[in-house]
Every structure is written in C-alpha cells, then in structure tokens.
Amino acid sequence: MEMEKKFCLQCSKELHGRIDKKFCDDYCRNTYNNHQNATHNNLIRNINYVLRKNRNILESKIPSGEDMGKISRNRLIQEGFSFTYFTHIYQNKKGNLYHFCYDFGYLELENDWILVVKVKGNQG
Numbered sequence: 001m002e003m004e005k006k007f008c009l010q011c012s013k014e015l016h017g018r019i020d021k022k023f024c025d026d027y028c029r030n031t032y033n034n035h036q037n038a039t040h041n042n043l044i045r046n047i048n049y050v051l052r053k054n055r056n057i058l059e060s061k062i063p064s065g066e067d068m069g070k071i072s073r074n075r076l077i078q079e080g081f082s083f084t085y086f087t088h089i090y091q092n093k094k095g096n097l098y099h100f101c102y103d104f105g106y107l108e109l110e111n112d113w114i115l116v117v118k119v120k121g122n123q124g
C-alpha cells in the first residue's frame with residue numbers, strides 16, 4: 001500500500017512509523033512547541049503594550065480633577081494611539097458606544113473629536 005509521506009514539523013526530515021507522528025523525536029517536538037509558545041507570547045506582549053500605551057494616552061487627555069477630556073482624532077493618532085485595540089465596549093442608555101482600554105475609554109464625536117472618559121466606580 002502506498003503511504004503518504006510525512007515530514008517532521010520541526011526539521012522536515014521524512015517520518016517513519018506511526019501515521020499520526022508529527023516529529024522525529026522529543027527533541028524536535030520540544031523545539032517546535034517552545035518556538036510556538038514564544039511566538040504566541042510575543043504577540044500577547046505586543047498587544048498588551050499597545051493597550052497600555054492607549055490607556056496612558058487617554059489618561060493624559062483628562063485634566064486632573066476632571067472626569068473627562070476632549071481631543072481631536074488626529075492628535076491621538078499623532079501620539080501613537082491605536083484605534084485597533086481596546087479591552088471592551090460600553091454602551092450607555094442613549095446608545096453611545098464607548099471603547100475602553102482598561103479603565104479609560106473614548107467616544108467618537110462629530111467632526112473627528114474624541115471624548116475621553118474614565119471608569120467611574122459604579123460603571124459596569
């Protein structure tokens with residue numbers, strides 16, 4: 001019976017033996033898995049970095065002692081804010097959609113203005 005050839009996912013050597021084999025040996029398996037984990041960890045670290053940076057930018061837009069601030073969309077982008085990443089969305093009773101990065105969020109207003117808010121104690 002002609003068997004489909006299989007190759008080690010780590011070193012690409014041809015595999016013999018069990019059909020469900022993916023690696024030559026434990027060494028190749030461990031090397032491969034460690035690399036996969038490192039890749040995932042890097043991705044998570046990069047996203048966490050963007051979220052923290054977003055949060056800090058938003059925080060800096062609220063004058064001390066105030067609950068909210070206003071900033072132009074362009075200014076946020078200039079400072080390195082990423083609109084791609086946020087931690088959660090909050091919709092208020094009026095239907096306004098706030099995007100949050102941890103405890104700071106923003107609402108897009110007309111004419112490319114952004115309202116920046118911070119989580120109040122009783123806000124879900």
Ligand SMILES: [Zn+2]
Pocket residue numbers: 008009010011012013023024025028
């Ligand atoms: Zn191998």
